[in-house]
Structures are given as C-alpha cells and as structure tokens.
Amino acid sequence: xxxxxxxxxxxxxxxxxxxxxxxxxxxxxxxxxxxxxxxxxxxxxxxxxxxxxxxxxxxxxxxxxxxxxxxxxxxxxxxxxxxxxxxxxxxxxxxxxxxxxxxxxxxxxxxxxxxxxxxxxxxxxxxxxxxxxxxxxxxxxxxxxxxxxxxxxxxxxxxxxxxxxxxxxxxxxxxxxxxxxxxxxxxxxxxxxxxxxxxxxxxxxxxxxxxxxxxxxxxxxxxxxxxxxxxxxxxxxxxxxxxxxxxxxxxxxxxxxxxxxxxxxxxxxxxxxxxxxxxxxxxxxxxxxxxxxxxxxxxxxxxxxxxxxxxxxxxxxxxxxxxxxxxxxxxxxxxxxxxxxxxxxxxxxxxxxxxxxxxxxxxxxxxxxxxxxxxxxxxxxxxxxxxxxxxxxx
Amino acid sequence: xxxxxxxxxxxxxxxxxxxxxxxxxxxxxxxxxxxxxxxxxxxxxxxxxxxxxxxxxxxxxxxxxxxxxxxxxxxxxxxxxxxxxxxxxxxxxxxxxxxxxxxxxxxxxxxxxxxxxxxxxxxxxxxxxxxxxxxxxxxxxxxxxxxxxxxxxxxxxxxxxxxxxxxxxxxxxxxxxxxxxxxxxxxxxxxxxxxxxxxxxxxxxxxxxxxxxxxxxxxxxxxxxxxxxxxxxxxxxxxxxxxxxxxxxxxxxxxxxxxxxxxxxxxxxxxxxxxxxxxxxxxxxxxxxxxxxxxxxxxxxxxxxxxxxxxxxxxxxxxxxxxxxxxxxxxxxxxxxxxxxxxxxxxxxxxxxxxxxxxxxxxxxxxxxxxxxxxxxxxxxxxxxxxxxxxxxx
Numbered sequence: 140x141x142x143x144x145x146x147x148x149x150x151x152x153x154x155x156x157x158x159x160x161x162x163x164x165x166x167x168x169x170x171x172x173x174x175x176x177x178x179x180x181x182x183x184x185x186x187x188x189x190x191x192x193x194x195x196x197x198x199x200x201x202x203x204x205x206x207x208x209x210x211x212x213x214x215x216x217x218x219x220x221x222x223x224x225x226x227x228x229x230x231x232x233x234x235x236x237x238x239x240x241x242x243x244x245x246x247x248x249x250x251x252x253x254x255x256x257x258x259x260x261x262x263x264x265x266x267x268x269x270x271x272x273x274x275x276x277x278x279x280x281x282x283x284x285x286x287x288x289x290x291x292x293x294x295x296x297x298x299x300x301x302x303x304x305x306x307x308x309x310x311x312x313x314x315x316x317x318x319x320x321x322x323x324x325x326x327x328x329x330x331x332x333x334x335x336x337x338x339x340x341x342x343x344x345x346x347x348x349x350x351x352x353x354x355x356x357x358x359x360x361x362x363x364x365x366x367x368x369x370x371x372x373x374x375x376x377x378x379x380x381x382x383x384x385x386x387x388x389x390x391x392x393x394x395x396x397x398x399x400x401x402x403x404x405x406x407x408x409x410x411x412x413x414x415x416x417x418x419x420x421x422x423x424x425x426x427x428x429x430x431x432x433x434x435x436x437x438x439x440x441x442x443x444x445x446x447x448x449x450x451x452x453x454x455x456x457x458x459x460x461x462x463x464x465x466x467x468x469x470x471x472x473x474x475x476x477x478x479x480x481x482x483x484x485x486x487x488x489x490x491x492x493x494x495x496x497x498x499x500x501x502x503x504x505x506x507x508x509x510x511x512x513x514x515x516x517x518x519x520x521x522x523x524x525x526x527x528x529x530x531x532x533x
Numbered sequence: 534x535x536x537x538x539x540x541x542x543x544x545x546x547x548x549x550x551x552x553x554x555x556x557x558x559x560x561x562x563x564x565x566x567x568x569x570x571x572x573x574x575x576x577x578x579x580x581x582x583x584x585x586x587x588x589x590x591x592x593x594x595x596x597x598x599x600x601x602x603x604x605x606x607x608x609x610x611x612x613x614x615x616x617x618x619x620x621x622x623x624x625x626x627x628x629x630x631x632x633x634x635x636x637x638x639x640x641x642x643x644x645x646x647x648x649x650x651x652x653x654x655x656x657x658x659x660x661x662x663x664x665x666x667x668x669x670x671x672x673x674x675x676x677x678x679x680x681x682x683x684x685x686x687x688x689x690x691x692x693x694x695x696x697x698x699x700x701x702x703x704x705x706x707x708x709x710x711x712x713x714x715x716x717x718x719x720x721x722x723x724x725x726x727x728x729x730x731x732x733x734x735x736x737x738x739x740x741x742x743x744x745x746x747x748x749x750x751x752x753x754x755x756x757x758x759x760x761x762x763x764x765x766x767x768x769x770x771x772x773x774x775x776x777x778x779x780x781x782x783x784x785x786x787x788x789x790x791x792x793x794x795x796x797x798x799x800x801x802x803x804x805x806x807x808x809x810x811x812x813x814x815x816x817x818x819x820x821x822x823x824x825x826x827x828x829x830x831x832x833x834x835x836x837x838x839x840x841x842x843x844x845x846x847x848x849x850x851x852x853x854x855x856x857x858x859x860x861x862x863x864x865x866x867x868x869x870x871x872x873x874x875x876x877x878x879x880x881x882x883x884x885x886x887x888x889x890x891x892x893x894x895x896x897x898x899x900x901x902x903x904x905x906x907x908x909x910x911x912x913x914x915x916x917x918x919x920x921x922x923x924x925x926x927x
Contacts, residue, residue, distance in 0.1 A: 142803065182553050
C-alpha cells in the first residue's frame with residue numbers, strides 16, 4: 140500500500156506540546172482577567188449559514204471567507220470572526236439573554252489569506268464584548284480589560300490608540316480603506332494610493348487636525364491613563380464600526396497591532412427588530428504570542444509535567460507505578476516511563492521534554508522504601524524515604 | 534433593508550454562558566487529570582487534506598465526512614476525529630517528537646450525522662493517547678486515566694468494558710458491524726441483521742464463549758479494579774483498532790457509552806515507514822455532560838461572577854468602579870453594572886445571572902467609605918466599611 144504523505148494545508152498549523160502549552164498559558168491568563176470583570180463564556184458553531192456572515196466584512200471579507208455547499212445543499216461558511224456570530228446570538232435568543240450581555244469567546248476563525256509572516260488561514264481570536272449599553276462606561280471598561288490583560292501577560296510599554304469612526308462620516312469609504320493602511324505601508328504609499336483613486340491627498344492632513352468629540356473625551360477621562368492616545372488617522376478595516384475604534388501597539392514589537400476593536404451599534408439590528416448597541420475588543424492571538432516571545436515575557440518553565448518516574452525493571456514496575464500515584468495524590472503532575480528501556484534513554488527523554496525532576500527506584504531503594512530524586516537542572520541527586528519525596532520537589 | 538433570520542444550522546449549537554460554563558468546568562477537570570499523568574496538549578487544524586482522513590473510518594465515515602474544494606482547488610475535509618490527525622502528526626514530525634508521545638487534545642470534530650437526541654454535527658472530543666509503547670502498561674494507564682477522570686467528575690458507579698480486537702480475527706467484518714450494535718439495538722435485532730447478511734447467527738454464541746487472551750489478562754491484572762469487565766461481544770465501530778478495545782458505561786445513564794478507545798498499532802504506519810504502536814481513549818463530551826446533568830453531579834454553583842457592584846447614580850460612578858477594582862485585586866470576580874437603571878432592575882439582573890452577591894454604594898455609603906452588601910440567596914444585607922467588604926464575601 141502506498142504511504143500517504145503526512146502534511147498540513149498551506150496557512151494551517153499543528154501546535155506541538157511546547158507551543159500548545161504556551162498558548163494554553165496565555166488563554167488561561169486572558170480567561171481569568173475576562174472573568175474577573177464579569178464576562179462569561181459563549182460558544183458558537185464553526186459553520187454558519189453563509190447569509191449570516193455575508194455582507195458584513197467588506198469586499199475583502201467576501202473574497203477570503205471559506206464557503207461551500209453542505210450535503211443538504213445549504214450554503215454554509217466557516218466562522219470569519221466572533222462578532223457577527225455574537226450579533227446573531229443576541230438576536231436569536233433575545234428572550235433568554237438578559238441585557239447587558241457581557242461575554243468572551245476564544246475560538247478559531249478561518250480566512251483564505253495569502254499566508255505570510257504572522258498571517259494564517261486558521262487563527263485564534265480572543266474576544267470580549269458588551270451588548271446592550273451605550274454608556275461610555277462600557278467603552279472605557281473594554282479598554283480597561285484590554286490594558287489589564289496586557290499587564291497580566293507582562294507587557295509594560297504599550298499604547299492604546301483610540302479614535303471615533305463618526306469623525307469619518309464625510310470621508311469616502313475608498314479613502315478610509317487607504318488611510319487604514321497608514322501604519323503598515325507608511326504615508327507616502329497611502330498618498331500614492333489616494334491619488335490613484337482620484338482622491339485629494341489633502342484629506343490626510345485634514346484628518347490629522349481632527350479633535351476627539353465629546354464622547355471620546357468622556358471615555359478617555361474615565362480611564363485616565365497616559366497610554367490611551369487619540370490617533371485621528373486610525374481607521375480600522377471592518378465595516379460595522381460606528382463609534383469608538385481601538386488598536387493596541389506594543390513597544391518593541393513592530394510586526395503590527397496585537398488587538399483591536401470598537402463600537403458597533405447597528406450590527407445586531409441586522410438580525411433583529413431591536414437596535415442594540417455594542418462595543419468589543421479582540422486580541423489577535425498569534426501576534427500576542429509572537430510579542431510575548433520576542434520580549435521574553437514567558438516564564439522560564441511552562442511545563443505541565445513535574446516528575447518522570449523511571450522504570451528500573453519489569454520486576455519493579457509496581458513500585459514505580461505506586462510512587463507516581465502517590466505523587467499525583469499530592470498534586471504533583473507525574474509521568475511514569477511505561478516501557479523497559481536503559482536508564483540513559485529514560486533520562487534523555489525527561490531532558491528532551493523539559494521535565495524538571497526524575498525519580499529512580501532500583502532494587503536498593505525498593506528494599507528500603509525509598510527513592511532517588513534527581514534534579515535535572517542542577518544534576519544533584521539524593522536518596523530519600525518515600526514519605527519525604529513530595530516535599531523535596533519544589 | 535430586509536432582516537436576516539438569526540438561526541443555526543441543523544445539528545449545530547450555540548452554548549450560552551450557563552451551558553458554556555458547565556462545559557468549561559468539565560474541560561478544566563479533564564485537563565487537570567490528563568496533565569497529572571504527564572499528557573501534554575496538542576492542537577491540529579480543523580481542515581486537513583481530504584486524503585489524510587479518507588479510508589480510515591469505514592464506510593459510514595466516508596459518507597459523514599465534511600469535504601469540499603477550497604479556492605486553490607485542494608480537496609479538504611473537516612476534522613472527523615482526533616486520532617487520525619495525531620497519527621499524521623507523529624509521522625510528520627518524527628524528528629522532533631520524542632517517543633513515547635503522550636498527548637491530549639480537546640477540540641471539535643464534524644460529522645454530517647442525522648441529528649437526533651445526543652447526536653450532533655459538531656461535537657467536542659477529549660482524547661488521550663500514548664504512542665510508541667506496546668507494553669500493556671500503556672493500555673492499563675489509558676484505562677486508569679479514564680477511570681480517574683470519571684471519579685473526579687463525581688461518577689461512582691461505572692463499568693469499563695474491555696475486549697481484544699484480535700479475538701475477532703476470523704470473524705467477517707460484516708458480522709462485526711452488526712455485533713457492534715448489540716448494546717444499542719439488542720440481541721434479537723442483531724440476530725436478524727446477521728441472518729439477513731447470510732451469516733450464521735451461531736457466531737454470536739461462539740463469541741460469547743471467548744476468553745481474554747494473555748495480553749488482556751495482563752492489562753486487567755495491572756489495574757485490579759472490579760469495574761473493569763471483560764465483554765466478549767464488545768466490537769467498536771472504527772476500522773483502525775488492532776488490540777485492546779474499551780467502552781465506558783455509567784450506571785443510571787442509559788443514553789449510551791460516555792467514551793471509548795483502544796489500541797491501533799498500524800494507523801501511524803499509513804503515514805510513515807516506521808510502525809509505531811499506539812493506544813488511546815476518547816470521551817464523548819456531550820454524553821458526559823448529559824450524564825453529569827442527569828445524575829446531578831454538577832456543583833450547585835458554577836458561576837464565574839461572584840459580585841455585582843450596582844450603579845447608584847451617574848454622580849457615584851467613580852465609587853462603584855473603584856470598589857469593583859478593589860474587589861478584583863482581592864481575587865474576586867466582580868462586574869459593575871455599567872448603565873444608569875433603577876436599583877430593582879439591577880438586582881433582577883444579578884438574580885437572572887445567578888450572581889451570589891450585590892454591592893450597593895449610595896450617597897450615605899459614599900460619605901462613610903462603606904458599602905451595603907446583599908447576599909442574593911439569603912436576602913440578608915449589611916452595611917460595612919469598604920475595607921471589610923472582601924472578607925465578608927465567601
């Protein structure tokens with residue numbers, strides 16, 4: 140039989156344990172900050188009726204969306220972001236969801252992007268949103284949560300760029316799309332794009348003179364933090380924003396914004412007879428991981444396994460298995476090496492996996508109800524009575 | 534503009550916070566048991582090249598798989614289980630994955646099933662697998678972890694049915710498919726199916742007389758637990774099993790098995806020139822949740838938000854926001870009501886969401902640096918100095 144070449148699709152990734160552990164670490168941190176502010180989890184399907192998603196993300200969105208026909212002939216699409224599904228949910232369960240609705244959602248979205256550095260076809264988004272409140276307090280809280288999340292991840296120097304979409308009311312959409320690229324491609328190229336589109340390039344200078352309106356001033360004054368900065372040229376790509384728009388820049392990391400969001404007071408109304416205001420923020424998870432990596436903010440050890448109990452011989456398997464069991468009962472994550480193999484090979488395995496402690500129970504240890512504990516970092520090793528083992532593991 | 538009807542596809546589900554919290558609770562428990570045995574997280578893409586998945590799941594699998602052509606003309610398929618992607622991963626990264634490889638994966642899979650009670654088109658699987666070890670110790674550990682997971686979720690009475698696929702070597706595959714349905718449709722219907730297929734129905738009685746072979750006996754003796762029961766008619770549907778097969782039945786819950794698994798020593802070899810033995814187990818998450826619900830094993834409160842700080846008036850917003858901030862710093866998940874609304878409405882909101890405590894800061898409290906704390910369950914309420922607030926919340 141022919142072998143099937145093991146491979147992944149372009150723009151799709153496997154996360155092996157080392158990477159997956161880092162991701163889990165960041166997710167856990169975000170979840171805990173989100174929940175500390177009263178945001179609750181929501182899950183929506185990966186597949187939606189295509190019509191739910193179509194027409195919400197602008198021209199580019201239509202091109203990048205994964206769409207197909209299922210076996211029942213339904214036109215379906217893979218989740219493109221988490222905001223439109225949220226809007227659908229709020230409209231669909233209006234009788235059972237008490238407003239205000241504060242939810243977080245952490246799940247994958249799919250976009251047929253041209254893969255390049257930091258851009259993938261499957262990527263995780265971490266969203267918080269508040270629906271049902273138009274008060275600036277909700278805009279301020281969204282920014283506050285984003286800032287606290289960054290701090291809890293170890294970031295110290297970052298900027299929260301803010302602007303108000305309503306300041307762009309008279310600017311043609313075509314111009315906006317070009318201005319949105321300012322951070323990525325620079326002023327010269329944006330001016331060139333504008334000219335090409337037949338738009339007066341003075342529009343850019345005009346925008347730069349914009350002042351924050353009353354609403355944005357209120358939001359900024361509620362937060363009172365120098366890292367929140369009014370940026371009149373900030374535009375944000377998505378169609379559905381109506382008020383506040385936000386983008387986060389981390390100093391020392393120039394691969395792009397690690398997150399963004401804004402107010403979208405008309406989106407839920409597309410699915411409902413009610414108009415329900417909403418504001419939200421989304422972390423771009425890959426960028427966040429990249430930034431944490433680059434700034435060396437991951438703790439030295441993000442291992443989950445603390446101890447490897449080796450298997451000395453078939454005859455002593457019971458001793459190893461029972462010792463591991465005892466350590467687990469003390470709350471220590473413990474793996475048993477399940478195969479008969481040379482001790483060298485077992486130690487090498489612990490090393491490769493970054494497991495900090497190894498326990499060896501040979502015939503001498505077995506006779507005296509003890510175990511040898513080896514610290515894999517320092518190389519130090521001691522033989523201890525079994526009942527002192529767990530307290531010697533730090 | 535016409536409203537878009539908010540709806541979900543048949544067989545797909547939204548999980549609103551109450552349900553999503555329960556799911557997260559179970560996932561966290563499973564993760565912690567898995568990690569305590571040294572299993573590490575792995576993530577694989579939702580989309581794979583179709584050829585990776587095709588031909589691994591039997592006839593039914595081919596029918597139920599979500600397949601389509603992407604915009605680049607590639608034939609792709611949505612993840613159907615987590616075992617085949619694992620096999621691909623082990624073959625693909627053979628240079629960087631040290632064996633034995635113990636991983637867990639908790640993610641959605643998609644099957645175009647005919648939706649019915651407890652059967653969906655998108656559902657979560659929670660898998661543990663050990664690759665690279667043929668020793669019965671790994672079979673035993675897989676069963677051990679499944680048992681400990683069930684215990685940690687509160688289940689007391691359950692059975693781990695075990696059998697060995699190699700005992701079926703001489704049984705035609707057609708017969709196996711019918712015998713696999715024994716638990717679901719009963720002996721009479723299975724016999725009828727066998728006759729219809731032209732198979733001698735005596736085959737069933739013959740199978741019932743099977744004895745566990747040496748390997749299965751070794752596994753059973755390693756675990757030494759009365760809940761592990763040899764069941765000679767257990768067949769399991771999937772094609773790839775080669776040795777041990779397992780199914781878990783919870784007493785008092787008869788909607789079906791909450792999980793299953795087995796040994797598959799030839800699957801990784803389909804992608805690799807190496808033969809790598811493997812054994813694994815998968816929890817059917819929906820069934821698990823259903824069983825926990827039915828047996829009332831969820832803790833009374835799985836809320837994430839502990840306190841709602843109400844907003845007395847616009848003038849007192851600062852006091853409410855600062856008090857909430859203070860509670861969060863003490864590790865208490867605290868929501869602020871962000872809108873101006875009647876106190877009744879705010880209390881009703883806390884009630885609807887099952888938030889156990891409400892804090893009220895009116896003009897009197899503000900003057901005396903105190904707050905009124907209301908226990909929503911008992912109705913009891915007290916006015917306390919702010920610095921005693923957090924310790925009064927239990």
